[in-house]
Amino acid sequence: MTIRKKGNQQKTGVLPEKVQAQFEILEQELNIPFHNKSLLYQAFTHSSYVNEHRRKLYTDNERLEFLGDAVLELSVSKYLFERYPHMSEGELTKLRASIVCEPSLVIFANELNFGKFVLLGKGEELTGGRERPALLADCFEAFIGALYLDQGLDTVVTFLQRVVYPKVEVGAFSHVMDFKSQLQELVQQSNNGLLHYEIIDEKGPAHNRTFVSRVLLNDKELGVGRGKSKKEAEQQAAQNAMVALNQSLYKEE
Numbered sequence: 001m002t003i004r005k006k007g008n009q010q011k012t013g014v015l016p017e018k019v020q021a022q023f024e025i026l027e028q029e030l031n032i033p034f035h036n037k038s039l040l041y042q043a044f045t046h047s048s049y050v051n052e053h054r055r056k057l058y059t060d061n062e063r064l065e066f067l068g069d070a071v072l073e074l075s076v077s078k079y080l081f082e083r084y085p086h087m088s089e090g091e092l093t094k095l096r097a098s099i100v101c102e103p104s105l106v107i108f109a110n111e112l113n114f115g116k117f118v119l120l121g122k123g124e125e126l127t128g129g130r131e132r133p134a135l136l137a138d139c140f141e142a143f144i145g146a147l148y149l150d151q152g153l154d155t156v157v158t159f160l161q162r163v164v165y166p167k168v169e170v171g172a173f174s175h176v177m178d179f180k181s182q183l184q185e186l187v188q189q190s191n192n193g194l195l196h197y198e199i200i201d202e203k204g205p206a207h208n209r210t211f212v213s214r215v216l217l218n219d220k221e222l223g224v225g226r227g228k229s230k231k232e233a234e235q236q237a238a239q240n241a242m243v244a245l246n247q248s249l250y251k252e253e
Contacts, residue, residue, distance in 0.1 A: 014056075015041055019119070026117050032159065034150050039064070043146035044114070044139060046129070048121030058119075061142035068145030071153070073100050075160055083168070086239060098176040099168065105137035108163055114139050171231050179238035183215070183222075186245060193218035197234045200224075213237045 015023075023040055027033050034040040047060040076099050080092050087095070098104065109115065115130045118139055129135055148156050167173070180197075187195055194217070201212035213233035214224045223244055225236025 015119075022117060030112070030159075032147070032151075032155070034146075036150050039146040039150050040143075041119075043142040044117050045119045046121070046124060046135065048124035048129070049119040052121040061139065064142035064145035064149075065138045066145070067148065068141035068143065069100075071148045071156060072141060072144050072160075075153070075157055076100055076164070079157075079160070079165055079168075086236075086243065095168075095173060095176050098173045099164065102133055102137040104173075105140045106133045109136040109140040112140075112163065114143070169228050169232070171229065171235075179235050179242060183238040183242050183245075186242060187217060195222075197237065199230055199233065215241050217241075 020037070020041075023037070023044075027040070042059050043061050043064050045058055045060050047062065050058045050060045073096070076096050077092070080087070080096055084092065084095075115136055118130060118135065120129050144156060144159075147159060184195060187193070196216045196219075197213055198216070199211055199213050203210045203212070208228075210226055210228065211230050211233040212224065212226050213230065213236070215222050215234070215237045223237045223239070223241030225233050225238070225240055227233035227236050
């Protein structure tokens, strides 16, 4: 694993062949062969494992976790900035926080079966460390850090496009940006009438369809939105309607 220098000599802890074989399986499952295997091993090495193998010169994943957290936040920020051009800074921050948080990272890690590859000390293993949320979230971030060092930001983005971003696209975090509920509350405050949503267009092949929705208030169109699903299109329409209503209210003042 990580090389440490002592005088003019270099020493490194070498994982057992059986453990290395397990990581080969992980690389195959992810379809991401690492150039520097030590980075991959380190990403899954918990401090409890290092403490039980002090003479092997292993290195835990805490520094990679630090780096991965920053890389993940940058990558998700850029994705959201480009994907949702009409969102305010506050809305983008709120949505990013719901993606780059422990519960979400645990979901990503579990879907990739990261837990079974973590190198743990015996005590941590016996107390259920392999399923501990904080440990799994840290491992996911450490993996992102290792992947960034090994293959660069473009590969990280490709990985996130496969693992993280599709969940945003299908509305897994829509509770954070529920513009339909916000619009409903805004209309109710003014007692302006009833809202109605309708799909007015569908474009593209079945596997890559774009929906167009509009929201009406008492048969008057308030906003139009587009999305990869009907739900996303309706949310976009509601958001655009809120922008229009707020602008009209501002002009009246």
